[in-house]
Amino acid sequence: MVEKWLVALQVILAAIGVYQFTLSLFGIYRKKKHKEYEPKKTFAVLVAAHNEEAVIDALMENLKTVDYPKDMYDVFVICDNCTDNTADIVREHGWTACERHNPHQRGKGFAIEWMLKKLWEMPRQFDAVVMLDADNLVSPDFLREMNNDLCSGARVIQGYIDTKNPHDSWITAAYGVTYWYCNRLWQLSRTNLKMANFLGGTGMCFENQLLKDMGWGATSLVEDLEFTVRCVKNGVNPVFNYKARVYDEKPLTFKASARQRLRWMQGHFTVARRYFFPLLWQSLKERNLAKFDTALYTITVYTVLVTFLLTGYMWVDAALFNGPNFPTLYEYLPTWLAVVSVVATCAAFILALILEGVKSWRVYASLITFPIFLLSWWPITFYAFFTQNNKVWSHTEHTRVVRLDEVHGKQVS
Structure with a gap:
């Protein structure tokens, strides 16, 4: 029974991943013009x-x-x-x-x-x-x-x-x-x-x-x-x-970033608990894709948490018990599919930089350490789950004084 639940969780996570990736493809196109109005609103x-x-x-x-x-x-x-x-x-x-x-x-x-x-x-x-x-x-x-x-x-x-x-x-x-x-x-x-x-x-x-x-x-x-x-x-x-x-x-710094992202994840858990099911039922009743998509976004924090737990379980099983000793989704899918999914995910970030016209070599070089940043969301989310009742606002100190003319050259140098 437990094995079936593990496979079911993997299927759900994979389906959500495919859904989000498919949606992202619609961002490749950008309409260049939109209607302009004379100043009217205060x-x-x-x-x-x-x-x-x-x-x-x-x-x-x-x-x-x-x-x-x-x-x-x-x-x-x-x-x-x-x-x-x-x-x-x-x-x-x-x-x-x-x-x-x-x-x-x-x-x-x-x-x-x-x-x-x-x-x-x-x-x-x-x-x-x-x-x-x-x-x-x-x-x-x-x-x-x-x-x-x-x-x-x-x-x-x-x-x-x-x-x-x-x-x-x-x-x-x-x-x-x-x-x-x-x-x-x-x-x-x-x-x-x-x-x-x-x-x-x-x-x-x-x-x-x-x-x-x-x-x-x-x-x-x-x-x-x-x-x-x-x-x-x-x-x-x-x-x-x-x-x-x-x-x-x-x-x-990583410390300041982790503290900021911990606050985000703590708050995200609160919103998920409060709004996911009401919004999901409403979306199904009204057949409203926008509401379904928003409901799905509220539980992103849980998908990150479950992915972390499943991955951690797999690593521990492989390291200590010569695993895998539980069924994985990859047993039912061709190996090349896993490789394609990883490559596609990485390519999406590079594609976004190209589409946004980012020319800075330093930004592209930062992609080497970018996976560390992404993986750090896992322990942060895990800790946020156990501290989600914390309602104390943690202030992020700002010290970097930059003028707009300096900002405009940031993607070029």
């Missing part, structure tokens, strides 16, 4: 910040250079439990610093919920809300692109999350490869198939009325995924804007 740009005096200056400068009428957007920085000069720097640039002090409800989700209530009490009401992180930079056309999508009927929009420091370390390079892959062969493929895209925590835009109707309510450790699922459940599919770039600072 924006409240919210920036979540906790002790970000080292990097906030660059973003405040950057937002002054956005190619959009200055009277049609305003910037509000949420200085969440700050003990440094973040608020003073924001005010020096003429933007609004909103100071929040609540040591019992720490984290981005709580800060955003607090800020939205403040925003809705203000005399001026905006058409849409953009959310950024303090370490970000945005492309000059960012708000114009958000305006285009809003005028086209979109209500929730995710911009293209890029990295501003891919050459700092092998870890930042790994993040860069991951995000280029996800933008091209994950997000864009779902755009081409008219399915729901996934919010990435920054570079997000929301119709103000939708936020008022739904409420924020996303206070888990992965507020972006939680709000994505709530939107899809309510029939609102987030869209992806390929041209609206937001540049994010990635952790420099």
